[in-house]
Every structure is written in C-alpha cells, then in structure tokens.
Amino acid sequence: MSVFNQHSKGHVNGYPLFLGEDLGIIDTINVQYPQLEELYQLQVSQIWNENEIDLTQDRMDMLTVPEGTKDLMVQTIMFQTAADSIAARSIIESLGGYISNTECLNLATVWSFFEVIHARTYSHIIKQTFAQPNDLIQELYDNVDVMNRLKVIKETFDNMENISTNATDFDKRCAILETLTALFALEAIAFMSSFAVTFAITETGIFQGIGQLVKLICRDEVLHTRMDFEIFKILMKDAEWASALEATAAKRTEILDSVVQQELDWGKCLFKDDRKVIGLNEQLLGEYVLYMSKPIYDFCKLPFKYELLTAIPAVNPLPYMDSYIDSSKVQAAAQEIQLTNYNVGVIADDNLDDLDLTI
Numbered sequence: 001m002s003v004f005n006q007h008s009k010g011h012v013n014g015y016p017l018f019l020g021e022d023l024g025i026i027d028t029i030n031v032q033y034p035q036l037e038e039l040y041q042l043q044v045s046q047i048w049n050e051n052e053i054d055l056t057q058d059r060m061d062m063l064t065v066p067e068g069t070k071d072l073m074v075q076t077i078m079f080q081t082a083a084d085s086i087a088a089r090s091i092i093e094s095l096g097g098y099i100s101n102t103e104c105l106n107l108a109t110v111w112s113f114f115e116v117i118h119a120r121t122y123s124h125i126i127k128q129t130f131a132q133p134n135d136l137i138q139e140l141y142d143n144v145d146v147m148n149r150l151k152v153i154k155e156t157f158d159n160m161e162n163i164s165t166n167a168t169d170f171d172k173r174c175a176i177l178e179t180l181t182a183l184f185a186l187e188a189i190a191f192m193s194s195f196a197v198t199f200a201i202t203e204t205g206i207f208q209g210i211g212q213l214v215k216l217i218c219r220d221e222v223l224h225t226r227m228d229f230e231i232f233k234i235l236m237k238d239a240e241w242a243s244a245l246e247a248t249a250a251k252r253t254e255i256l257d258s259v260v261q262q263e264l265d266w267g268k269c270l271f272k273d274d275r276k277v278i279g280l281n282e283q284l285l286g287e288y289v290l291y292m293s294k295p296i297y298d299f300c301k302l303p304f305k306y307e308l309l310t311a312i313p314a315v316n317p318l319p320y321m322d323s324y325i326d327s328s329k330v331q332a333a334a335q336e337i338q339l340t341n342y343n344v345g346v347i348a349d350d351n352l353d354d355l356d357l358t359i
Contacts, residue, residue, distance in 0.1 A: 010100070017234055018176055019169050020100030027102045035230050036103035043110050043223055048216055050121040055128040055209040062129050065206050068275040073207055075270060076197045078140040080214075081122035082150055083186060083194075086157060088115035094160040094179055098172060107227060114224075118217045125210055145269045149190070152258040156182035173244035174251075177235070181252040181300070184228040185259040188296050191221045193263045193289050197270065199324045200280035215324050222325060229299070253302045256293070260306065263289045279320060287317040 008024030015023075015032050031037050062070060092112040099105045126133045140146060160179040163172060195218045202211030235241045267285040290306055291313045297304035306312065316322070 015101040015103075016238075016240075017101045017104045017231065018095075018098045019172060023100060023102065023105065026106070031103060032101060033103045033230075033234060036101075036107050036227075036234075039223065039227050039230065040103065040107045040110055043107075043114060043220070046114075046220065046223070049117065050124040050213065052216075053209045053212045055125065058125075058207050058209040059129045061206045062131075068273070069201060069204075069206070069277055071273070072197060072270065072275045072277055073201055073210070074136070075143075075146070075275075076194055077122060077125060077210075078136070078143055078146050079149055079266075080191075080194055080198075080217075081119065081126065082140060082146060083153070083190065084115050084119040084122060084217075086150065086154060087183070087186065088112060088119045090157040090161075091115065091183065094157050095176065098176060104231070111224060111227060114220050118220065121213050121217060125213065129210070145266065149262050149266050152255055152262065153182050153186050153190070156255060170244060170247075173241060174248045177241075177244055177248045178251055178255060180228060180231060181248075181255050182259075184225070184232070184296060184300075185256050187221050187228060188225045189256075189259055189289065189293050190263055191218075192292050193266070193285065195221075195324070196285060196288055196318055196321060197277075197280065199321060200277050200318075203320055204278055211324075218325060232300070249302060252300065253297075256297060256300070256302065257305065260289060260293050280318070284317055287313045288321075291315075291317055 002022045005022035005024045008021060010021065010023070011027055011030045015027070015030070017033070028037070089112075092108050095108055096105070099108060126136050130136050156178055160175050163175050167175075195214060198207075198211060198214045201207055202214075236245065264286050267282045267289070270285070271282040290310070294304050294307065294312050304312075
C-alpha cells in the first residue's frame with residue numbers, strides 16, 4: 001500500500017469503495033457516489049464542540065438527585081464514554097487502509113472526527129460534573145457489565161485490525177462487512193438504547209446540560225446510521241461483494257444477535273438496585289431495543305430470531321424520543337429502513353416480562 005499512488009487510474013476507471021487501487025489525489029471532481037458526498041457535507045455543517053453547554057447545574061444535580069437516578073446516569077455515561085472512544089479510533093484506523101474511493105475516505109475521516117468530538121464530550125461531562133473524575137474512569141474500566149456490553153463491538157474491530165496483510169481480497173471483504181455490521185449495530189441499536197436512558201432522565205427536569213450535549217451527539221449518530229445504510233446499499237448492489245455478503249450472513253447475524261442480547265441484558269442490569277426513572281423501565285427499554293433492531297435485520301436480509309420469541313412493537317414504545325431526535329435532514333424511505341422517522345405511540349407487551357430472550 002502507498003500513501004500516494006502516482007499511477008492512479010481511478011479518474012478513468014472509477015473508484016470502488018474498498019479494495020481498489022491505492023488512491024492518488026483527493027478527487028472531488030469524479031464523484032462516483034454523490035450520496036456519500038452529500039452525507040459528508042451534511043456532517044461537516046454540523047460541527048460543534050463540548051464547551052458549548054454549561055454544566056454548572058449538572059454538577060449540582062450529581063450531588064442532590066436520588067442515588068438511584070444518579071446511578072442510571074453514571075452507568076450510561078460510562079458506556080457512552082467507552083463506546084465512542086472505540087468508534088473514534090476504529091472507523092478510520094480499521095477501515096481506512098482498505099478504502100479506495102475519495103467520497104468514502106472523506107466520509108470515514110469526518111465520521112471518526114465526530115466520534116472524537118463525542119468521546120471528548122463524555123470525558124468533558126465526567127471532568128465537569130464529578131468531584132473525583134479519575135475514580136469514575138477506574139470504575140468504568142472495572143465495570144464488568146459495561147465491558148460485556150462492548151465485547152462484540154471491540155472484538156469485531158480488533159479482528160479487522162489484526163487481519164493478515166496476506167489475506168485474500170475475499171477474506172478482507174468478509175472482515176469489512178463484519179466490521180460495518182458491528183458499527184451499524186453500535187450506532188443504530190446500542191447508542192439509541194443508551195440515549196433513551198439519558199433522555200428519560202432529562203425529561204424529569206434534571207441533568208439538562210448533559211441532555212443538550214447528548215442531543216447533539218444523538219443527531220450525529222442518526223446521521224452515522226444513514227452513512228452505514230448508504231455504504232451497505234452500495235455494496236449490496238455490487239456483484240463483486242455478493243459472495244462475501246452470502247458467506248458472512250451467519251456471522252453478521254451473530255454480531256447483531258449479540259448486540260441485541262447485550263442491550264436486553266444491560267436493561268436487566270441497569271434497573272436493579274432501586275435504579276429508576278419516570279417513563280422508563282426494563283420492559284420499555286427492551287421493547288425499544290427490539291423496535292430499533294428489527295429494521296436493521298430486515299434491511300440486511302438477516303433472520304430476526306427475537307420475533308419468534310415475542311411480539312415486536314409496531315410503533316415507538318418511547319414516544320418522548322421524538323422530541324430529542326431531529327431526523328428532518330436524514331429521512332430514509334420507510335419501506336427501506338425505519339431508523340430516522342419515528343411514529344408516536346406506545347405498545348406494552350406483557351410477554352416481555354417473563355420471556356428469556358437469550359438466543
């Protein structure tokens with residue numbers, strides 16, 4: 001691999017997303033995938049930083065709110081901090097060396113940069129609202145439940161990082177697809193589940209500064225989900241990737257299943273020990289996870305085993321999320337993917353209380 005290919009013929013022959021010839025110049029003249037260029041421009045237009053919101057009252061809230069509610073926020077911040085730290089490094093580091101298209105490279109670069117913004121923001125929240133920030137960092141590293149929630153994401157990115165330089169293009173395609181699936185699951189399922197907890201707490205009138213910062217992060221993650229979606233759409237239409245898509249179907253299903261199960265398990269863990277907040281509980285969070293997950297499986301044409309175990313909500317079981325998610329700029333056709341256009345409504349399925357949803 002070369003950092004600059006002076007013999008590049010991409011401007012003549014085209015630039016595949018991955019595993020084409022090494023790139024030469026950053027070519028915005030011969031745009032092959034305008035949908036990725038549009039997403040890049042939209043993301044750049046949303047630039048912000050962690051210092052925009054005052055957290056003075058949030059620091060006071062940390063000292064005065066009920067311990068159970070505070071612990072819900074602390075547990076959520078720990079996961080979000082670690083998850084965005086992984087994403088900040090992994091997107092461009094893991095995939096960048098295989099990208100052979102300018103639009104995709106630009107998108108991955110700004111994507112990683114915004115994950116840095118997110119990771120810095122959570123670190124800023126810890127620094128500004130906790131009396132002993134280092135104690136929370138250590139607690140994060142020692143928290144078995146948080147680490148388990150990250151396990152499949154971390155392992156999939158590690159596998160991409162460690163793939164042999166002598167691997168065949170087919171093996172690289174398989175690794176890329178698995179990595180993109182893990183990223184898709186992180187942003188469309190795990191992050192949204194996490195945001196649901198943050199916003200349920202801010203709905204009660206506390207931690208308003210944290211809520212405003214996370215709303216900015218959530219806006220970005222909705223856009224990132226659309227990035228995942230568009231990249232997969234391109235690869236699904238490429239005959240060269242068809243065999244890799246088929247070969248990885250079982251592994252990609254396993255990755256999604258693991259993320260869904262980890263989120264359901266996290267809900268059980270989260271609402272133990274008298275942790276509670278008005279408007280959210282283990283059952284509602286579990287319904288929301290399943291509601292958010294099914295469209296991902298459907299889009300990826302992978303079996304969604306959970307619908308064999310329980311009824312999946314047909315409408316958003318957490319309607320308060322509508323006021324926090326601005327999806328106006330990233331609409332996707334409802335028949336293609338149900339990610340950025342949420343219906344208002346609630347369904348309570350009593351079956352969720354008693355079912356063991358482990359696959």
